Amino acid sequence: MATAAERLANLRSSMSDERRYDPQEIEPRWQQVWADERTWEVSNDPAEAHGAPKSYVLEMLPYPSGEPHIGHLKCYAVGDAIAHFHRRLGHRVLHPMGYDAFGLPAENHAIKTGVHPRDSTAASIASFQRQFRAWGISIDWSRELGTHEPRYYRWTQWIFLQLLQAGLAYRKEAAVKWCPNDQTVLANEQVVDGHCERCGAEVEVRQLEQWFLRITDYAERLLSDLGDIDWPEHVKTMQRNWIGRSEGAEVTFRCVELGVDYPVFTTRPDTLFGATFFVMAPEHPDLLRLAQGTPYEQQVKDYINHALTESSEERGSLEQTKTGVPLGRTVTNPVNGEQIPMYVADYVLMEYGTGAIMAVPGHDERDHAFARAYELPIRRVIEGASEPAPPDFDAGKHGESWERSEQSLPYTGDGQLVNSHADFDGMHNREALSAIVQWLDREAKGHASVNYRLRDWLVSRQRYWGCPIPIVYCGDCGMVPVPQEDLPVELPDIEDYAPRGRSPLAAAEDWVNTKCPACGGDARRETDTMDTFVDSSWYYLRYCDAGNDQAAWDPTALHEWMPVDQYIGGVEHAILHLMYARFFTKALADLGHLDFQEPFRALFTQGMVTKDGAKMSKSKGNVVSPASIVERSGADTARCYILFVGPPDQDADWSDDGVEGVHRFLGRLWRLAVETAERAEVPAASDEADLELSRKAHWAIDKVSTDMRRFAFNTAIAAVMELLNECSRLRDQAAVSTQRFALSTAASLLFPFAPHVCADVYDILTGERVWEQPWPQAEPAMLEREVYELVCQVNGKLRDRVQAPADASPEELKELCLTAPNVQAHLDGKEIVKEIVVPGKLVNLVVR
């Protein structure tokens, strides 16, 4: 590499009259330096840290499909800026990269084009690698991984077996979405309006044996530990809603005829006296037994069959009128001994609570709608103090008694209990709630209980392109885990990976037929693969010790780096990925493999990039390719623009004109640096201008430093623009040395956003490497001024501005304000009734 002086000499001879900012020349040159010297690699050896604090900066790993898009550029531009900033603050930064390479899109693409997913994935990964290098992202490439590589998924399988051993993985029959045309199970995302995304056939529901992970065991901790992490509030709220904790009671209703107890979960035990019927979900296993021998037996069978084949979209529709069928049986309401009729209805969900509910039509909208449809009794048991009158209420006719009218039901608010029991009537419902639960507890008819919306995680996929589940089925031994030393169970390299009936792997006879690890007899492999979200639930751990082929990780390596200090990614992962990763961390910690509870200490979610206000999509033809921008304007321009256009956590609209503006700015910086580097040392023509430029540089250091910490990259870049504008304005008045200082400071501050041109500018001006310099420090003295502009207001309106000494007393400031010419004009004989003096800012005179 030529020295700065040699390069300047070259520039002089090659472009005698004009220097052009040429990112195509600058960017590869610096990328080469960083690649040759492996600048961004970091070791796990704490001895090499020299006491520097660690910082793990991580962007969500990309799903390699096709070319990187503009959203990737934004994500990695944000992450790289933070990584660079932390390095310059003296931290040891881990900033790795990998690929979430298994999954349905690659497989569907493969089925469509006939290219094997292995090949299309490899091509896409190569394209991501090229782009990441071209963007100049500071990645530790020594830790690169792909979740589809056996050396990675060997440990995914190991984790699965750990969970199995701990009882956190289990098999259960479950209803899955089935496309009768493609003969395959579909993921929920592949079902669009009840139809197969690919062929359009109507989707059916099938009962199949599936693998689940017991995330529900962790519901409470996943909820409560949200308090310990620095995540955006809206993401935490989404997770809270998804976990959906409800407090209430479990209450037992007995079917005397059959002698069976049916517990229900309710959040409103205070309305128990208003329960006038009882409803079970169509999937409830006892329905046929209950209906047997009653006049409703056939109706119940028909209803169940119909309900189970209906798609969840149809069933879930709120508009749909409530349907159901009586079971011909009754249960006893435990609080008053009433016999209430039992129904089956599809508005009750089997997966929540106990799959059965007590129906209180007076105080629940759904139960009310059902009661109206089937003419069931509706009883008021709570009276609100300020219930709104029904729209058709006529005060003259009914007096004050409308509250008791059935017209105003259902009422879901708070109030006093009525029509319940002498012990509870008149009580406020909140008090009655706990009183009734205590009573139930004493009578052994119920108890306080908590329910969650969160369901266990269905992880099996009947698909080819995924991590095989390391299980073998033996005729004699049953289900046998593959021993750890036999891992990985490699995904066989089959040609016919199109799904037919069961998993495509079932057709790979050589692979499926195996020996039982326990008894050595004939056995068959599990043919389902794992959901891709399993692969990405632990990759951040593997980066810490990516080369380890003896274990998933060495605990000391994790101890060194985890948890991730700053995680960056799109909000679209607010629930699934971020919940699964938290679950894995907690489960692995419980199994003694980790010594921390939360994987991501801080989270930043970046906004979408749109074009003309719309999401970019191939069908709209409004896709902006990062590669073409980088080719035309350079990576520095592309990265800076995407951060300058607006706050990075908000959506941003792409504008080609805006890109031009940023490109001009970088060009101005570079040209002014080259010109200044060539100038001989000249003292300041104006000491005042010289000081002003120095001050502006220190102001920019201060401004950019605070903006970096609050992810306000747009205003940080604006501050460097202001500094550069000042450099241009004062170029002939300030000393050349001050110019050099100001320009190299600009480059130093902008380096996290535009690393190539800033490395070049810094080198040209100083001969030093900017990434090896500590982050600049503003001198406090340079941030203070001896005079400032005092704002003079009369009655809160700005009337004048005067120069005020920084150390002036409030009295002096008031006097200064009074002498301001335009203030005088507005006082004009009026009486000053109040004076507000805010030193450093303004004086406000209130006159009458």
Added chain:
RNA sequence: GCCCGGGUGGCGGAAUCGGUAUACGCAAUCGACUUAAAAUCGAUGGCCCGAGAGGGCUUGUGGGUUCAAGUCCCACCCCGGGCACCA
């Protein structure tokens, strides 16, 4: 329906703790350089009135608190996102 974001010039946006609204950039207009254009450099710029000095108005709408409100409070309108028969 419920829960989150957001609404500021022609446009993207700034205003960090209630204290100069419109930083920075784009687009625009004018000027310099040029035979010319591009590139570059310099200047102007919220709206209305005024020759100017200056004045009035302005942060989705309507109210309120305050010496002072884009910022706080109340009510409403619009846009975007998440969840949605979870008992």
